[in-house]
Amino acid sequence: MPGIPTNFVIADLVFDALRKRGAPQASLLDNANNLPYAYLGAIGASWGDFMAARPEIGAKSPNTPYFQAWLPVLKLIAGAAQGSSPASNGVYRDLKQLRDTLNKLGGVIKDKKKFALLGMQDELNQLNGVINALQKEIGGLSSLRNTIGKAIATGAPSVKVSPSNQWQPRDTLHGSHSGRFLQALQEAADASSDGRLKAYALGATVGYAAALCGNPYVNNVVGAPYRNHWWRHRWIETHIDTWVHGYYASGGSSTVQFDNNDIPTPLYTNWPNLCEANLHKRIELPGIDLDSILQSLHDGTASPAVLPQVFLDYWKNAYTKAYGPIAATVTSGIDDMGLQSAYAMTWLVLWLQTSGEVIPCMPPDQSNGPDNCGARPPWVAADGSVVVGGTVTPPPQPAKDTNPSVPEIVSGILLAMLGVVQLMTGYLSGGIADIVAAVALVADGVTDPDWEQLRCYQGWVMVFFYSLTNALHDMLKWSGLSFPYTMELAHDQFARQFGGKIEPTDAALNTARSRRRENGTYPASHWNPPPPPNASNWPNPPTEPVELPAETIYPFDLTWPFHFVDGLQFASTTMPPKQINPLFSLTSVPPAPPAPPLVHDKNEWQARRDRINKANATNEFFGNAVDVSLELLLSTQPAEFLDWDLDGDAGIGFPTWLLPTPGAARSAAIPEPEP
Incomplete structure (x- = not known):
């Protein structure tokens, strides 16, 4: 549909x-x-x-x-009340706080406002707790994928x-x-x-x-x-x-x-x-x-x-x-x-x-590292591991083949994504730890702000933030719950x-x-x-x-x-689009009156109901949705809508139908009676 x-x-x-x-x-x-x-x-x-x-x-x-498939995702976004296991604020609130704080920091750095930077110290310190919460929430993706799959x-x-x-x-x-x-x-x-x-x-x-x-x-x-x-x-x-x-x-x-x-x-x-x-x-x-x-x-x-x-x-x-x-x-x-x-x-x-x-709507090809800041930020080791407070988090194992010709397709993708997501939160922790430390030195009067260094730190943290949210994008896309x-x-x-x-x-x-x-x-x-x-x-x-x-x-x-x-196909740079799927009417043989558009054709509707048990019974289509809509809204035909099967289940343009018993063949279909 x-x-x-x-x-x-x-x-x-x-x-x-x-x-x-x-x-x-x-x-x-x-x-x-x-x-x-x-x-x-x-x-x-x-x-x-x-x-x-x-x-x-x-x-x-x-x-x-x-x-039922959406509910675990929505609960992840909204969080769970106290007394739940685990209780949380929800991914939305934590991601929003993280993004809003980082964007605010970017503006302060761009304008080189020292006192505004010092005024953000408490907000920056709170981000450590936000990332810890995100790590716990995202850790639940392993069970979440099983819940969605079930x-x-x-x-x-x-x-x-x-x-x-x-x-x-x-x-x-x-x-x-x-x-x-x-x-x-x-x-x-x-x-x-x-x-x-x-x-x-x-x-x-x-x-x-x-x-x-x-x-x-x-x-x-x-x-x-x-x-x-x-x-x-x-x-x-x-x-x-x-x-x-x-x-x-x-x-x-x-x-x-x-x-x-x-x-x-x-x-x-x-x-x-x-x-x-x-x-x-x-x-x-x-x-x-x-x-x-x-x-x-x-x-x-x-x-x-x-x-x-x-x-x-x-x-x-x-x-x-x-x-x-x-x-x-x-x-x-x-x-x-x-x-x-x-x-x-x-x-x-x-x-x-x-x-x-x-x-955030940030496709990977639009998420670039900050200019003139080197190939990688200082908290990311050469092998891709993340260094936070002296602790090294190794990079995830290479993702499995994600070609859907192998039976593990989505499960494999989501499993691999867990490692990526955990690494991304590690990147964020490392970057924010360095930002917090740099701001603390400024607050203590040890140094003046190194605006260029802070710009690079903030820029790289935003790159990893978008990498994290794109991992969530991939999870929803491959699950069929959101759009590519x-x-x-x-x-x-x-x-x-x-x-x-x-x-x-x-x-x-x-x-x-x-x-x-x-x-x-x-x-x-x-x-x-x-x-x-x-x-x-x-x-x-x-x-x-x-x-x-x-x-x-x-x-x-x-x-x-x-x-x-709308049935319109591009023609050429010198010609307008051409209509290749117009409103369809069955051909009538004179002296019979012209057949109405198929969507209104009650005689054909009845004929199709009678031949639902015949193989390849019809290949006539209604036309395009825009013209059919306008026909229904503006037609001088009697204002009657026919009971067409909106799922297109049996094939093109069949009336709605029922099976008389569970498991019966479609050839035994009967029309549903009046309520």
């Missing part, structure tokens, strides 16, 4: 088109009070990822499988058996009554005078179209539907999101060209990164407060309530209309507290991934040209471009992970046998994600 960043790109393109056309919806989008609701709607069915996502429940059910290996979407409102909400919203739910949202918004609800319904229409057009593309890259390879989907999704954001932020089809070696101009290294996109601000509502959310995670208490009651009632009523009465228990997450937590955790994850506040840098999308041109290999395995040619697939190769059956500790093989293409009947998943060979986003 496309991730939130891709949905936001599609939403921006749709919103701009509505404004340019002077559409009636444009006034909604120009109201600052409504716009966050439009983007919240554009998240679409993926909002169900965090229903339920309740810090007060912790690792217990009913928290969703996706939130959550990934044991988590999975719901089995498709009736009733769908007993599934996790994420799976219900994608795979059941998708049109009926959107219809309920739209009708309630139309009957209301509240612009926030109207804006949400507008955005939800975009989210519906984004999933409808984007999920088959993602399934193609993955090689299997979300239902069968859920975490490979998540991992691939982060790379597609990075590509889409960078491509459109660089100008999209009007600017970006690819040569015959699939190398873009401008280069990937110059594409904007998601880690500085601040996407959490798109859905930011009055009353949202970072400290309060972190405190709820720290203490294991309920998330703060931010969504207004009118919105909660609107959303729950639409859900009930589409799926039937909500269970009295909290297991579904469809209640006031569940929706409040879902909003808070969605905002928090976007903040963590795209604000640069926890992990755009520079990591590049491939080895020479390996491809002379050896026919696409390396590294996470290059965009492997993770963002669609694949050429022959009939009979989709969908791969359920993921069969290797046993622990090597259960983290989701970057590997599926090797499981095909789940019958086979289907066509994406009818276009070797294309980039623009194909499903």
